Amino acid sequence: MRTLLFSLLTVTALLGTGQSQAQQTPAAVTDSAAAPIVPLATGAATDVIVRTNGDELPARVLRITPQLVRYLPLPPATDSLGRATAADTLQLAAADVFMVRFANGTREVLRATSAPAPGTSLVGLSTAQRTALGRQDSRKYYKPDKGVFWGTFGATVATFYGGPIVGGAIALTPPKRYNLDAPQPDLLNDPAYYDGYRRQAQSRKLGKAAAGLGLGAGTLVVLTSVLFVILLSSTTHF
Structure with a gap:
């Protein structure tokens, strides 16, 4: 009797498992059928x-x-x-x-070639010629601020190492447009002319800072030598 009951339970369990697998099969078919809906890459370079x-x-x-x-x-x-x-x-x-x-x-x-500012003497000049004219006018008209020279000079005499720091900071700062002193302000509206003028102006600032550094270093050497001689003379008298 026990053997018969165990056999019935086993058969019932097997039938339940078969039905469960049969119910899951349509879901798998549905998923595989839906997969082609996903758009595929065409491989075309964009x-x-x-x-x-x-x-x-x-x-x-x-x-x-x-x-x-x-x-x-x-x-x-x-x-x-x-x-x-x-x-x-x-x-x-x-x-x-x-x-x-x-x-x-x-x-x-892509950078389109800039056209010269209309209504100025730059009309008819190439980009290189307008840049060269900007440099030429900058050498003639631009005057660096006096603080570039004296600021570097004072910092050099005061601490020596402060000279290169202060001078470098001043010289590497591009001059403001309103300080460029162009012969015709409208010329600065031309990109090529403005670029040449500004670059040359910054070079002149760098030159003034270098001059302040050199003179400051020379002054510091002279002052140090004088103080050394004074101290040496005082020691000799004693």
Whole structure:
């Protein structure tokens, strides 16, 4: 009797396990059927064109010239059946493009050639010529503040090591635009002229600081020598 009862319990357990597995099978089929719905990567490389107004345009860049950026739009156009069609090559003016981020992680920043400021004597000059004129005018008209020289001189005489620190801090600070004393303030609106003028002005500041450091060091040596002679004379008299 016990053997019969044990056999019935075993059969019941096996039947319950079979039903449980049969109920789980449709769920597995449903999951596998849903998997193809996930969009797959196409593998197409995507570049990004960043325009000067901040807009980002996904594309495949074909060519960059000083005047134009040629590209294919992304995603590609499709027909009524959803099939990709041949896309027309589009182009943007290089002046309207700030940067191109390529799919491989590299970047190329486009800088349009600056035009001379209108209504000035710079019209007709190249970028290099406008920069050179800015340097020339800076040597002629820019006068560094007297504090550049005397500040470095005083710091050198006072502590010696303070001279290079103070002088370096002053010289490495770019001069303010309102202190440049250009012969025509409107000329500073031209990027090339302004760059040449400002760089030369900072070089002159550096020269003044170096002169203050040199004179301060020389003065400190003289003062030290005089004090040494005085002390030596006093010791000799005793």
